[in-house]
Amino acid sequence: MRISALLCLLLLSGAASAARAAECPGNPDALGTSRVLVVDPTEHPRLGTMQYGETLPLEDHEVVLTFDDGPLPPYTNRVLETLAAECVKATYFLIGHNARAYPEMVRQIHAAGHTIGSHSQNHPLWFQRMPIAKAQQEIDDGIASITAALGDPAEIAPFFRIPGLLRADGVEKYLASRQLMTWSADFPADDWRHISAAEVMKRALTRLEAKGRGVLLLHDMQPATVMMLPALLHELKRRHYRIVQVVPATATLAKTPTTPAQWVMKGNHEHMPADDAPRFTPDTDAATATPEQPAAPAASPPDIAIAHPFGPKVPLPRPSPRAAATPARAQIPSPPPARWPDNIGPPSGFIGLPAPRPSNAGHDTKPRAALARRATAPARPPAPRTAAARMPRATDTTDSMGSGAQWPRLR
DSSP: OHHHHHHHHHHHHHHHHHHHHHHSTTOTTOOOOOEEEEEOTTTSOEEOTTTSSOOOOOOTTEEEEEEESOOOTTHHHHHHHHHHHTTOOOEEEEOHHHHHHOHHHHHHHHHTTOEEEEOOSSOOTTGGGSOHHHHHHHHHHHHHHHHHHHSOGGGSOSEEOOGGGOOOHHHHHHHHHTTOEEEOOSEEOOTTSSOOHHHHHHHHHHHHHHHSSEEEEEETTOHHHHHHHHHHHHHHHHTTOEEEEEEEOOSSSOOOOOOGGGGOOOSOOOOOOTTOOOOSSOSOOGGGOOSSSOOOOOOOOTTOOOOOTTSSOOOOOBOOOOOSOOOOGGGOOOOOOOOOOSOSSOOOSOSSOOOOOOTTOSGGGSOHHHHHHHHHSOOOOOOOOOHHHHSOOTTTSOOTTSOOOBOOOOO
16 A cells, blocks of 8 residues: 555656646756745735735745836846746736836736736835825826736736835725735845845845745846846755745636635744835936837847856946936836946856857957057056046946946956
């Protein structure tokens, strides 16, 4: 009897492994998505232990990946490729203004099978003190912009994350009246800070290990997140974590049976200070894009590489000096496509291959006579280090797309 039971167990295990391999073609060792959790937003209108008493009814070692603030090329493209390579499904909280600027990318997220929620129209970081009429407009306009990109209101989930997690009672009551589930998180990775990809991954794993399960808050428009994500997924699999996708219940899709106790996570919880809200723009010069004239879509070059997350610290792009005034809170433009840095570390862990350098590129193409004259010419005295000389010029490192995003040279 014991032998028969063992053989049956082995057969079931082999069938499950074969099913996972079939679900992720080309990567039989993929992390994958272990299950789909169906929730009723009207029964549990607020979740996330960073701010609320309830969170998703996850089992031990189950994780829900969430990405805020997209879409923004080329970062969102890279995140989608990384998730697809591991057959992982996530929840995206999109900014309506970005969805209007890049509707095709919104459709790519949906076509990949991810859950799409909303994150306001312009991501203003004053929701906690905003007049309720203005908050309602931000919420409604954001949903309308994402719906317009998708073409079907049924394709957007009734999930909403307040920008910066800056909650307010009036906002939460309005969201509940619209049958929208307010998402906080169980732990962040602090990827909106100017920290390295390795540090982002370290904080994500440390906080996950402390809780054992939960909702992870990430941003798909942060370079450090894009860089560390492949290693994070690999490490989650190595530590036997499982990915759960969350979708809303519908007339044809019943909610997952749960008990009230499953919605409560025991233990200490990390709360975010009000002055430490996640910022939505990756410090690009956003003043060049407007809703009427959105920035041109970024090329989708196959030569954009993701450096190994344990390389040097990655400085986020800084805005170009400009005389234009900061846009008003209610008129925050969509960020333009940001230039992916080409000097951020050793080229290991590529998604796509780096573009080969032309054979005539660089100083090797200079005539030998010119090189000889340079070698024998007397050295010039160093220029005086005046304040004006130290000021960066807007054209020094501005990318070819004219977005104004600058990547400081790494020394």
